[in-house]
Amino acid sequence: MVVLWTDALIYILCFAVLGIAFFLRGKEHIKRPLQNIAHSKAGMASLVVLLFFVLIGLLDSVHFKPANSKSNEIISLLDYWATPLRERGEKTYSAPLATTLYSKEMMTLADGSTQWGYPRLEFGGRHLDYPETQHLSDVLKKAGYGFAQGAGLSGLIILCYLGVRLISQGDSKCAFTLGAAARTVWAVMIIIVSLSCTLIYLSAYYHVLGTDKVGEDVFYQAVKSIRTGLVLGTLTTLIMLPMAIIFGILAGFFRGWVDDVIQYIYTTLNAIPSVLLIAASILMVQVYMANHEQDFTSVIVRADMRLLFLCLILGVTNWTGLCRLLRAETLKLREMEYVQAAQALGVKESIILLRHILPNVMHIVLISVVLDFSSLVLAEAVLSYINIGVDPTTYSWGNMINGARLEMAREPIVWWSLSAAFLFMFTLVLAANLFADTVQDAFDPRRSGG
Amino acid sequence: MIHYIIRRFLYAFPLLMGVNILTFVLFFIVNSPDDMARMQLGQKHVTEQAVSNWKQQHGYDEPLLWNANAQGKEKITRTIFYQKSVGLFLFRFGVSDSGRNIGADIQERMWPSLALALPTLCVGLLVDISFALMMVLFRGSYLEHAGIVLCVILMSISSLFYIIGGQFFIAKLLRLVPISGYDDGLAAIKFLILPVLIGVFSGVGSGARWYRTLFLEEVEKDYVRTARAKGLTETQTLFRHVLRNALIPILTGVVVILPLLFMGSLIMESFFSIPGLGSYTIDAINSQDFAIVRAMVFLGSVLYVIGLLLTDISYTLVDPRVRLS
Numbered sequence: 059m060v061v062l063w064t065d066a067l068i069y070i071l072c073f074a075v076l077g078i079a080f081f082l083r084g085k086e087h088i089k090r091p092l093q094n095i096a097h098s099k100a101g102m103a104s105l106v107v108l109l110f111f112v113l114i115g116l117l118d119s120v121h122f123k124p125a126n127s128k129s130n131e132i133i134s135l136l137d138y139w140a141t142p143l144r145e146r147g148e149k150t151y152s153a154p155l156a157t158t159l160y161s162k163e164m165m166t167l168a169d170g171s172t173q174w175g176y177p178r179l180e181f182g183g184r185h186l187d188y189p190e191t192q193h194l195s196d197v198l199k200k201a202g203y204g205f206a207q208g209a210g211l212s213g214l215i216i217l218c219y220l221g222v223r224l225i226s227q228g229d230s231k232c233a234f235t236l237g238a239a240a241r242t243v244w245a246v247m248i249i250i251v252s253l254s255c256t257l258i259y260l261s262a263y264y265h266v267l268g269t270d271k272v273g274e275d276v277f278y279q280a281v282k283s284i285r286t287g288l289v290l291g292t293l294t295t296l297i298m299l300p301m302a303i304i305f306g307i308l309a310g311f312f313r314g315w316v317d318d319v320i321q322y323i324y325t326t327l328n329a330i331p332s333v334l335l336i337a338a339s340i341l342m343v344q345v346y347m348a349n350h351e352q353d354f355t356s357v358i359v360r361a362d363m364r365l366l367f368l369c370l371i372l373g374v375t376n377w378t379g380l381c382r383l384l385r386a387e388t389l390k391l392r393e394m395e396y397v398q399a400a401q402a403l404g405v406k407e408s409i410i411l412l413r414h415i416l417p418n419v420m421h422i423v424l425i426s427v428v429l430d431f432s433s434l435v436l437a438e439a440v441l442s443y444i445n446i447g448v449d450p451t452t453y454s455w456g457n458m459i460n461g462a463r464l465e466m467a468r469e470p471i472v473w474w475s476l477s478a479a480f481l482f483m484f485t486l487v488l489a490a491n492l493f494a495d496t497v498q499d500a501f502d503p504r505r506s507g508g
Numbered sequence: 509m510i511h512y513i514i515r516r517f518l519y520a521f522p523l524l525m526g527v528n529i530l531t532f533v534l535f536f537i538v539n540s541p542d543d544m545a546r547m548q549l550g551q552k553h554v555t556e557q558a559v560s561n562w563k564q565q566h567g568y569d570e571p572l573l574w575n576a577n578a579q580g581k582e583k584i585t586r587t588i589f590y591q592k593s594v595g596l597f598l599f600r601f602g603v604s605d606s607g608r609n610i611g612a613d614i615q616e617r618m619w620p621s622l623a624l625a626l627p628t629l630c631v632g633l634l635v636d637i638s639f640a641l642m643m644v645l646f647r648g649s650y651l652e653h654a655g656i657v658l659c660v661i662l663m664s665i666s667s668l669f670y671i672i673g674g675q676f677f678i679a680k681l682l683r684l685v686p687i688s689g690y691d692d693g694l695a696a697i698k699f700l701i702l703p704v705l706i707g708v709f710s711g712v713g714s715g716a717r718w719y720r721t722l723f724l725e726e727v728e729k730d731y732v733r734t735a736r737a738k739g740l741t742e743t744q745t746l747f748r749h750v751l752r753n754a755l756i757p758i759l760t761g762v763v764v765i766l767p768l769l770f771m772g773s774l775i776m777e778s779f780f781s782i783p784g785l786g787s788y789t790i791d792a793i794n795s796q797d798f799a800i801v802r803a804m805v806f807l808g809s810v811l812y813v814i815g816l817l818l819t820d821i822s823y824t825l826v827d828p829r830v831r832l833s
Contacts (some may be wrong), residue, residue, distance in 0.1 A: 326526035329809035337793045338534050345539045345547045440668045457667050466676050488664040
């Protein structure tokens with residue numbers, strides 16, 4: 059197993075989340091907002107979608123060197139399962155589910171003569187003898203079969219769940235009546251499982267979302283991009299949180315020169331247009347990497363370092379907003395009676411900060427983390443478009459869009475790369491936005507009344 | 509008032525100094541001028557002579573912070589840090605890698621940027637605020653719910669898709685406007701319609717949502733209840749009272765970005781090939797022209813500081829409760 063830098067940080071993040079969840083279990087002030095979230099249909103539905111994406115992202119974060127390969131390549135668990143998709147490249151563009159290439163070329167027929175036409179794909183629809191007549195019915199049949207598999211699988215899961223409920227509660231009437239939110243969760247789950255089963259089954263025979271310019275499967279690219287989006291959205295917050303929390307609370311609590319210095323730092327950082335700061339830093343990393351080639355042997359290590367560095371830079375440009383919010387909130391909190399009482403009782407300042415201030419600003423931290431997530435995923439696309447985002451060899455939606463930009467001018471147009479990136483990105487960001495709304499409603503004391 | 513403004517101007521100086529030091533560290537300490545020279549000249553087969561020539565051409569042939577070989581005051585002044593910083597503070601940005609004067613380029617390219625950014629801001633503000641007001645007016649109804657859902661959907665789509673989609677449908681399929689390009693004077697309008705439209709559309713989701721929360725906060729307040737009790741209709745309270753009071757946060761949010769409009773929008777300008785500062789910056793980033801990027805960073809922070817100052821002044825103008833001291 060090979061642990062890349064971002065992998066390690068993702069594992070740490072997972073453990074941190076589990077640890078915090080364990081620490082906070084059963085705490086009354088956390089339970090109430092969590093119940094609010096659990097009762098929200100949109101919130102739970104988007105949570106299921108997010109968890110599905112996270113699952114794929116985690117699968118893609120377990121890297122290892124395949125035993126039988128001689129080359130120095132590092133692949134992930136997801137790559138391993140998607141090996142057929144990864145290796146069955148075509149020559150160039152082909153439309154989704156197509157059996158022939160996108161462009162005409164000279165073909166050599168069996169009898170030796172040459173003909174100008176659309177050559178068959180090497181892998182997509184190879185099993186068909188007469189694609190003209192069999193194609194549509196075969197696609198429908200395969201899709202139906204995959205869908206049935208998925209529906210069966212999700213049905214099985216639901217049966218298991220209901221069985222467990224029945225055993226634990228004993229009462230059959232109570233066990234089989236699900237709340238409105240629970241019904242939504244299961245409905246979304248059935249859709250996701252069936253859809254992904256259909257796509258997986260189809261992708262064994264066809265290129266479900268077509269192939270790109272060098273003949274790589276677009277579906278595979280889009281799925282691989284999930285990890286990049288998630289890494290950027292989560293690791294960036296992991297990097298910016300310590301800075302924002304420590305500086306924000308200290309500035310608000312101690313005021314005076316501490317406040318002045320911290321305000322000076324974040325105003326300075328704010329003053330630089332963030333895109334330019336990112337551009338400048340990424341340029342510098344490029345120069346550094348070009349001059350220290352020996353440290354970055356494998357392409358994937360190099361791309362990973364750049365991804366991590368991008369998270370770092372995004373964290374540096376993004377922490378100021380949260381820091382300002384926390385400072386304002388701490389300024390308010392330090393005048394509260396309970397903080398003043400603690401001060402009067404002679405409690406140490408560090409204890410006051412940890413016990414009384416920190417827990418009471420946590421809802422702001424949580425809300426801003428979920429709110430930032432979607433904007434970071436969107437920012438990745440823009441940054442990659444300007445060539446200051448992730449490494450060009452990394453799979454990401456931004457790189458897909460960047461590559462697909464000129465394809466719109468082709469005739470007939472190559473729409474599938476762009477649509478695939480759009481579809482995946484839109485699903486993730488929409489789910490994140492809806493979930494952020496629910497979290498905000500549940501945790502923000504100003505909004506919980508409504 | 510005058511005293512306050514002067515003090516703020518003085519406060520801006522350490523701020524800009526901080527920006528300057530930060531960019532200096534980024535551009536000259538993380539990678540030495542030698543590294544940059546090698547990068548620019550290509551990695552392999554670079555002679556020492558070529559590197560030192562390149563450095564001399566760009567004025568990077570002095571020591572970074574301390575010139576031990578020079579005499580007296582020149583120990584400090586004959587360094588890269590001093591010369592480049594003084595240049596920035598006097599708005600003498602020097603020469604780009606392609607040999608053009610950066611200051612002149614900026615002056616020339618600032619106007620197309622403004623011609624794109626200003627209409628986008630104004631129309632966007634108008635559309636966002638009216639949309640938000642509509643949602644507040646019909647609050648609690650299905651219309652508001654549909655509006656919120658629409659906002660969330662609109663803001664979940666990357667701005668790149670708006671641009672690509674807009675260019676494809678409006679310019680390529682319907683052929684209503686040219687796909688990209690720019691012209692001087694009034695002829696520029698037909699090139700600007702589409703980018704302005706797309707700019708407004710891509711911002712409407714988050715903008716309208718934000719203004720809606722501002723209005724809703726205002727609607728809950730006592731004076732609104734009094735206004736209603738007085739017998740004013742819902743529209744009257746909304747336009748006469750709520751809108752006016754909510755304008756304070758809106759205005760301050762707008763004023764701070766007003767100077768930054770000169771900087772232009774990076775992606776818009778590069779997609780529509782408008783020769784503004786945004787596309788200038790992108791070109792510089794792509795050709796790794798450090799002098800331009802550094803100049804733009806500095807310019808951006810100067811404009812931001814001006815924006816902060818304007819915000820404070822506008823506060824006193826619109827809100828009589830605020831006094832500067």
